[in-house]
Amino acid sequence: MGLTDMDLITKRDCAVLNRSRLTRLLVERLNNEEAVIGGIGNNNFDLWVSGQREHNFYMLGSMGLAGSIALGVSVAQPQRRVYALEGDGSLLMQLGTLGTIAAADAKNLVVIVWDNEMYQITGAQESVTAGFVDLVGVAKASGIKKSFWAKDEESFSNLINRTLVEDGPWFIGVYVDGEKAAGVTERDPAKIRLRFMDALAN
Numbered sequence: 001m002g003l004t005d006m007d008l009i010t011k012r013d014c015a016v017l018n019r020s021r022l023t024r025l026l027v028e029r030l031n032n033e034e035a036v037i038g039g040i041g042n043n044n045f046d047l048w049v050s051g052q053r054e055h056n057f058y059m060l061g062s063m064g065l066a067g068s069i070a071l072g073v074s075v076a077q078p079q080r081r082v083y084a085l086e087g088d089g090s091l092l093m094q095l096g097t098l099g100t101i102a103a104a105d106a107k108n109l110v111v112i113v114w115d116n117e118m119y120q121i122t123g124a125q126e127s128v129t130a131g132f133v134d135l136v137g138v139a140k141a142s143g144i145k146k147s148f149w150a151k152d153e154e155s156f157s158n159l160i161n162r163t164l165v166e167d168g169p170w171f172i173g174v175y176v177d178g179e180k181a182a183g184v185t186e187r188d189p190a191k192i193r194l195r196f197m198d199a200l201a202n
């Protein structure tokens with residue numbers, strides 16, 4: 001597969017986008033049955049606020065696990081599309097997951113990283129993505145060929161459309177601002193897990 005213009009976009013070419021807004025755009029675009037896994041951090045809260053879907057799972061407590069939970073679901077249910085949402089800080093904590101996703105060739109899996117260059121919910125400490133680390137580059141080097149930065153909202157929207165019909169695995173990097181999420185996920189892990197498992201069983 002040759003390089004396309006999309007491959008040449010780096011984070012420095014990207015507009016600063018808004019995670020809450022794009023989370024709503026993503027959720028509106030989905031059909032009913034896609035699974036969405038929110039990692040810890042603002043992405044989780046934004047997913048919660050974007051509307052209650054029984055196919056959403058909210059990871060509370062441990063960083064960097066959205067990708068591995070999503071990989072598990074994608075392997076168990078290859079007919080279902082699975083989206084993992086993660087913050088840059090959380091993804092940095094579990095970079096090995098990217099290589100595992102590539103090795104598993106999880107065609108139905110999409111990882112979206114919202115890169116605000118910080119650990120926002122614990123006090124906005126800067127992460128290394130504010131410096132040299134390019135997470136799309138890391139994903140590509142880990143073997144996920146369809147790894148792209150969303151240059152602007154239109155590019156994000158187009159990429160989401162592609163993920164709904166084209167094989168992955170996909171990795172989409174989105175450079176986002178520091179706006180806080182518009183709400184907070186209800187902390188009831190047992191309820192969250194049961195509802196998600198019931199939804200996947202049907």
Ligand SMILES: Cc1ncc(C[n+]2csc(CCOP(=O)(O)OP(=O)(O)O)c2C)c(N)n1
Pocket residue numbers: 040041042043061062063086087088089090091116118119120121122
């Ligand atoms: C293993 C682990 N280390 C530290 C924490 C504390 N912690 C919870 S969320 C968070 C920051 C998450 O940063 P990021 O994923 O970038 O999301 P953001 O807050 O920027 O939305 C930290 C350090 C934790 N929950 N688990």
